[in-house]
Amino acid sequence: MNEPSHRRGKVVDDNILRAVISVIEESGTLLIKVDRVAELAGVNKTTIYRRFPKRDDLVLAAILAQAETVVPIPDVGSLRGDLWEIVVMVRATVASNLGRALLSASAASPELDELRPAYWQTRFDAAAKVIDRAVERGECAAPQDPGLLIELMVAPIHFRATQVGVDISDEFLAVQVDRLVAALR
Amino acid sequence: MNEPSHRRGKVVDDNILRAVISVIEESGTLLIKVDRVAELAGVNKTTIYRRFPKRDDLVLAAILAQAETVVPIPDVGSLRGDLWEIVVMVRATVASNLGRALLSASAASPELDELRPAYWQTRFDAAAKVIDRAVERGECAAPQDPGLLIELMVAPIHFRATQVGVDISDEFLAVQVDRLVAALR
DNA sequence: CGTCTAATGCAACTGCAAGTTGCATTGAGG
DNA sequence: CCTCAATGCAACTTGCAGTTGCATTAGACG
Numbered sequence: 001m002n003e004p005s006h007r008r009g010k011v012v013d014d015n016i017l018r019a020v021i022s023v024i025e026e027s028g029t030l031l032i033k034v035d036r037v038a039e040l041a042g043v044n045k046t047t048i049y050r051r052f053p054k055r056d057d058l059v060l061a062a063i064l065a066q067a068e069t070v071v072p073i074p075d076v077g078s079l080r081g082d083l084w085e086i087v088v089m090v091r092a093t094v095a096s097n098l099g100r101a102l103l104s105a106s107a108a109s110p111e112l113d114e115l116r117p118a119y120w121q122t123r124f125d126a127a128a129k130v131i132d133r134a135v136e137r138g139e140c141a142a143p144q145d146p147g148l149l150i151e152l153m154v155a156p157i158h159f160r161a162t163q164v165g166v167d168i169s170d171e172f173l174a175v176q177v178d179r180l181v182a183a184l185r
Numbered sequence: 186m187n188e189p190s191h192r193r194g195k196v197v198d199d200n201i202l203r204a205v206i207s208v209i210e211e212s213g214t215l216l217i218k219v220d221r222v223a224e225l226a227g228v229n230k231t232t233i234y235r236r237f238p239k240r241d242d243l244v245l246a247a248i249l250a251q252a253e254t255v256v257p258i259p260d261v262g263s264l265r266g267d268l269w270e271i272v273v274m275v276r277a278t279v280a281s282n283l284g285r286a287l288l289s290a291s292a293a294s295p296e297l298d299e300l301r302p303a304y305w306q307t308r309f310d311a312a313a314k315v316i317d318r319a320v321e322r323g324e325c326a327a328p329q330d331p332g333l334l335i336e337l338m339v340a341p342i343h344f345r346a347t348q349v350g351v352d353i354s355d356e357f358l359a360v361q362v363d364r365l366v367a368a369l370r
Numbered sequence: 371c372g373t374c375t376a377a378t379g380c381a382a383c384t385g386c387a388a389g390t391t392g393c394a395t396t397g398a399g400g
Numbered sequence: 401c402c403t404c405a406a407t408g409c410a411a412c413t414t415g416c417a418g419t420t421g422c423a424t425t426a427g428a429c430g
Contacts, residue, residue, distance in 0.1 A: 006396050006407050044408045106289045106347045116350035155344035162291045165301035191425050229379045
């Protein structure tokens with residue numbers, strides 16, 4: 001809730017995009033109110049519209065900026081340990097207001113739809129590193145497609161959270177980890 | 186696109202709800218335009234609002250009506266055959282405009298959120314029948330929770346379709362079937 | 371067949387939020 | 401210190417949800 005000023009340049013963009021994320025977080029939807037963003041960013045509505053002609057552009061830019069935040073890949077020393085960390089993080093994400101809103105972005109905009117596959121592939125490949133490390137440690141054999149294994153591990157968590165609408169227990173998480181580990185034999 | 190008339194009673198509801206589904210199907214979103222529904226249903230906007238005070242009520246009613254359509258459970262004679270049918274049906278659903286719109290209903294309305302778990306449990310239990318039959322035929326041992334196995338089988342399909350945004354190949358479907366079959370040993 | 375009433379049609383309304391516009395201010399670089 | 405582009409500001413237009421008062425009409429009932 002910054003005060004209106006006449007600041008310019010990149011700082012303004014940053015404030016605006018951060019405000020967008022905040023509003024998404026607090027409203028739980030991508031159908032945010034631009035006036036609210038302006039208020040939070042301490043910027044006039046007109047300024048927002050000058051930079052992002054349509055609200056969707058604004059939301060898209062904010063999501064893309066958010067997507068660039070690097071998710072840390074755990075390195076606990078054991079495969080199971082790392083996988084557990086991942087799975088717990090995923091649960092936290094799909095349980096959060098922001099996470100749920102972003103995941104509901106399905107078919108939100110054509111641009112986003114085009115970027116989606118690459119985004120997830122990046123995520124999966126990054127997470128697959130824990131499998132690579134396990135292989136190096138001699139914990140297991142090298143699988144054909146580590147990224148796919150990660151995808152198959154997190155899919156049930158996403159599905160249960162976003163569709164079935166049930167709280168996700170530790171046991172459920174453990175099942176997903178076990179299945180991945182089992183697939184490596 | 187029926188003509189405006191003064192018909193009354195249950196027929197009107199049916200027309201309206203059918204129109205809602207059509208509009209969702211053609212627009213690919215649950216944020217339908219009530220005027221469009223009125224037009225399609227051959228009914229005045231006022232009539233709709235008299236029966237469904239808020240648009241969300243209208244959409245919810247239409248979804249619930251739609252959800253009551255019984256999905257046929259295949260019975261081809263073999264476990265793999267039945268699972269394959271299921272998995273192909275799921276792919277078709279998540280690929281359709283209507284299916285995608287309905288699946289994006291995540292956190293759309295509190296009422297819907299409450300009904301969601303029961304809905305899916307029903308679906309899973311119904312589909313689990315193919316496993317029961319396989320057990321009866323002696324194809325495999327009885328699993329602990331057949332419904333869960335079905336859930337785990339379809340989850341990656343939903344996840345890939347709605348989130349990752351990649352077309353789903355026959356091979357991917359086959360992997361899911363294989364995993365379920367493997368779990369039964 | 372006539373009558374009465376509740377459901378429907380209709381048109382004009384309010385309210386809210388997206389997006390626009392013309393003009394006044396102001397910050398930063400020369 | 402001057403200039404000009406970026407910002408602020410207020411008053412618009414537009415689209416759609418939802419409302420309202422009144423005219424019409426289906427259909428039940430005698």
